Amino acid sequence: MDIxxxxxxxxxxxxxTIGDLLTQVFVQAGFYTFTIKDFESRIRxxxxxxxxxxSDEPIHAPVDYIDVIVAxxxxxxxxxxxxxIEEGVIIFDDTIEFDDLEACHYQAxxxxxxxxxGGNVRMMNAAALGATLSVLRFPFKLAEEALTAIxxxxxxxxxxxxxxxAKALYDLTTEKFAGKCRYNLDTLETGPCKDKLLLTGNKxxxxxxxxxxxxxxxxxxxxxxxxxxxxxxxYSRDLNIGALQTEDEISAICMAIGASYAGARSMVTTSGGGxxxxxxxxxxxxxxxxxxxxxxxxxxxPSTGLPTRTEQADLLFMAFASQGEFPRIMLAPKDPxxxxxxxxxxxxxxxxxxIPVMILGDQYFADSVMNVPRIDVSNTKLDRGKLARxxxxxxxxxxxxxxxGISPRAFPGDEGKSIVASGNxxxxxxxxxxxxxxxxxxxxxxxxxxxxxxxxMNPPExxxxxxxxxxxxxxxxxxxxxxxxxxxLKDAGMSVNQLHFCDIYPLRTEKLRKVLSKSKxxxxxxxxxxxxxAQLVKMATGISVHHHINKYDGRPMTARWIVNEIKEVGIK
Amino acid sequence: MTTVDxxxxxxxxxxxxxxGNYGILxxxxxxxxxxxxxxxxxxxxxxxxxxxxxxxYIGGLNSFHNLHGRPIPVATGIHxxxxxxxxxxxxxxxxxxxxxxxxFVHAARRNVNIAVFIHNNGVMGLTKGQFSPAAPRGYVSNTxxxxxxxxxxxxxxxxxxxxxxxxxxxxxxxGDQKVLVKLMVEAVKHRGFAVVDILQPCVTWxxxxxxxxxxxxxxxxxxxxxxxxxxxxxxxxxxVNEGKIPIGVFYRIDAPDLVAxxxxxxxxxLKDHTxxxxxxxxxxxxxxx
Numbered sequence: 001m002d003i004x005x006x007x008x009x010x011x012x013x014x015x016x017t018i019g020d021l022l023t024q025v026f027v028q029a030g031f032y033t034f035t036i037k038d039f040e041s042r043i044r045x046x047x048x049x050x051x052x053x054x055s056d057e058p059i060h061a062p063v064d065y066i067d068v069i070v071a072x073x074x075x076x077x078x079x080x081x082x083x084x085i086e087e088g089v090i091i092f093d094d095t096i097e098f099d100d101l102e103a104c105h106y107q108a109x110x111x112x113x114x115x116x117x118g119g120n121v122r123m124m125n126a127a128a129l130g131a132t133l134s135v136l137r138f139p140f141k142l143a144e145e146a147l148t149a150i151x152x153x154x155x156x157x158x159x160x161x162x163x164x165x166a167k168a169l170y171d172l173t174t175e176k177f178a179g180k181c182r183y184n185l186d187t188l189e190t191g192p193c194k195d196k197l198l199l200t201g202n203k204x205x206x207x208x209x210x211x212x213x214x215x216x217x218x219x220x221x222x223x224x225x226x227x228x229x230x231x232x233x234x235y236s237r238d239l240n241i242g243a244l245q246t247e248d249e250i251s252a253i254c255m256a257i258g259a260s261y262a263g264a265r266s267m268v269t270t271s272g273g274g275x276x277x278x279x280x281x282x283x284x285x286x287x288x289x290x291x292x293x294x295x296x297x298x299x300x301x302p303s304t305g306l307p308t309r310t311e312q313a314d315l316l317f318m319a320f321a322s323q324g325e326f327p328r329i330m331l332a333p334k335d336p337x338x339x340x341x342x343x344x345x346x347x348x349x350x351x352x353x354x355i356p357v358m359i360l361g362d363q364y365f366a367d368s369v370m371n372v373p374r375i376d377v378s379n380t381k382l383d384r385g386k387l388a389r390x391x392x393x394x395x396x397x398x399x400x401x402x403x404x405g406i407s408p409r410a411f412p413g414d415e416g417k418s419i420v421a422s423g424n425x426x427x428x429x430x431x432x433x434x435x436x437x438x439x440x441x442x443x444x445x446x447x448x449x450x451x452x453x454x455x456x457m458n459p460p461e462x463x464x465x466x467x468x469x470x471x472x473x474x475x476x477x478x479x480x481x482x483x484x485x486x487x488x489l490k491d492a493g494m495s496v497n498q499l500h501f502c503d504i505y506p507l508r509t510e511k512l513r514k515v516l517s518k519s520k521x522x523x524x525x526x527x528x529x530x531x532x533x534a535q536l537v538k539m540a541t542g543i544s545v546h547h548h549i550n551k552y553d554g555r556p557m558t559a560r561w562i563v564n565e566i567k568e569v570g571i572k
Numbered sequence: 573m574t575t576v577d578x579x580x581x582x583x584x585x586x587x588x589x590x591x592g593n594y595g596i597l598x599x600x601x602x603x604x605x606x607x608x609x610x611x612x613x614x615x616x617x618x619x620x621x622x623x624x625x626x627x628x629y630i631g632g633l634n635s636f637h638n639l640h641g642r643p644i645p646v647a648t649g650i651h652x653x654x655x656x657x658x659x660x661x662x663x664x665x666x667x668x669x670x671x672x673x674x675x676f677v678h679a680a681r682r683n684v685n686i687a688v689f690i691h692n693n694g695v696m697g698l699t700k701g702q703f704s705p706a707a708p709r710g711y712v713s714n715t716x717x718x719x720x721x722x723x724x725x726x727x728x729x730x731x732x733x734x735x736x737x738x739x740x741x742x743x744x745x746x747g748d749q750k751v752l753v754k755l756m757v758e759a760v761k762h763r764g765f766a767v768v769d770i771l772q773p774c775v776t777w778x779x780x781x782x783x784x785x786x787x788x789x790x791x792x793x794x795x796x797x798x799x800x801x802x803x804x805x806x807x808x809x810x811x812v813n814e815g816k817i818p819i820g821v822f823y824r825i826d827a828p829d830l831v832a833x834x835x836x837x838x839x840x841x842l843k844d845h846t847x848x849x850x851x852x853x854x855x856x857x858x859x860x861x
Binding site: 024027028149150196197198207210211213214215216218235236237238239240241242243244246247248250251252254255256257258259260261262263264266280281284288371374375376377378380411412413414415416417418419420421422423424429430431432 | 582583610611612613615617625627628631632633634635636637638639642645646647648649650651652653654656657674675678834835836837841842843844845846847848849851852853855856857859860861
């Protein structure tokens, strides 16, 4: 079973809520779900959609064909009907004027029934759910259980209303809808999936940061990063986290650097434009050796670009941002579950090496929802790195020269110590200097961190046979679509594997060299136009990829798209 | 007890002979002695320019010499991480009123509990004499259009601070130690955003705003019965731009500061607080379907 629902309409019509309901019903019933959000940069009107894919096998990407369209506006039909499969169904609310009713398979009185049965137009969501499930012959009993669980917290009346509305539409549809969907689920029992936690990439990062004892977050709102900041803000009271919306991104990162200098684990969240403003302070964090975690939820640029859409085109910018040279770490989680652990690692690595650590997400990663197993935080390990809290006495030197380049940290307020930090070249005691020898020593000190940093980077994951002829080279959020493409290609008899990177900078090359040296055709699959990761690989290893598959329209990749691109390139 | 020896500068001062910054540094040391706050609880955040070097000329304290225009947000972060610290910003007129003006206004609006000392000499000293945002209209420099000089009025830090919501706003003069020390002590003790605009001559570049000029053109607000609780009369005094320049406290009120409305731990500084993993687990488990 592999069904995709596309719920479309104007911004503000509640399409997200219908999508959430559908997702929750299927998760409750034991299925894997993967939901993408496609929306325009506007508050009301326009055309947005939520697309929910449901399967009885694990899924990690959307598909580009649709089984059921739930349309709350004319555009929702027009924009998607070409992607509807042959046995697909379009459910259309009958109150909305539409001149091409022929195209709709089922005109459902969603709004009418919501008002009449539920007494509230907002119950249109439950109505849409009822109609959709009926089209699939999905047992209503399962839906009822799910609705009861979902609305349970809001009280019995809300539960009853929603169940009644869903049932009314369910029954009405069973009676009136003459068409047939490719799936008939009437004998459905609960599915095999026990993963009951619905997470977006942003939410997973927020939870990881909270488990990692984040104590300060400052940010200026910027899509698609904002939901992470909002999540931490919403728990700031319960968990005693300092969270502040600032006047701009420069202030945000400078506050985070100040808070971290003073001993609090700190983070900023932004997108490419905001990161551009933060670049000067990125260099300050490096020079002053103040740990900070920076999250960039990428969107298509340059400039304002496509504010609510997806791209992976800030990689090289972030790898080389700021004047001067210094060590930094960049991590790009592939999905929400990995993101949780990446956030914890980011804080630990930042503290351990006293450097900026950057997490690269993108709109697709940030907003997509999937169900994952319960996350157990009890084993979270915090590594604050080298600390000199008690033992060094009054001759404490913030930038003490050491073999590994890492000087023990102390914090203002530590008795008997004066913690002197500077963005200028400085002596071991932190006071500024222009002495050439000290400059050399300090540059060497910062570069001496590199071997241990490299050692802390995880090697890439290899999927498929190490000796395969073709390698799909991927990083970050495109993992899911590429991994699904890998299966399709393998099933078609191709000799192919996938080499995937979460830890992208600095680039660890042993496994990379080993796998790529055996591959006859290396294909970079990236959500950008210039295959930035492939360029990084070439810089680090001299290895060139043979083919490039690039998507830069701001919409996420699908497996079928990748497979078609590979066919077009003529690789066999 | 903090001692004079403790505060001895770790580095040789690089300011020009006769620079107004010497008076500000001397006043700062006297203020630190008078405040008698343990030096490990004092932090200086400074920007870039001649003023930014202040932390290298006073010993014993914590300091973070950071970026041009950004010492206020850095100081805000330090304060939030550890509200037991007393955080002092040393900034110049180019730093605070040019590059960092937005931060200055928003920090005042937040009433964040830090003290900001503006080394105000009307000129970009370290980059060799360009007109600063605080230079008078017509000020001639190597980057102001000849012949009219600076083609605009100066930024007015005192008026800006009062208008933006600062709760302690004063002006001092590097040549009047007694008053300046008093203002610095009050600013550090004040709970909320405290600003001391400190007039200082740049003896190398500024031929207009000299020791002589300030000695002849300043007068004490406090000797002239100014009501420091009245925002409008404070603003009126701040907007005087002809004749004599008022020195002293313009405006002082009590108002909730930034931390008063944030959820920082009460028992320990934020930096020493550890989130309970059980609480995080509960948040996650509550989302399970």
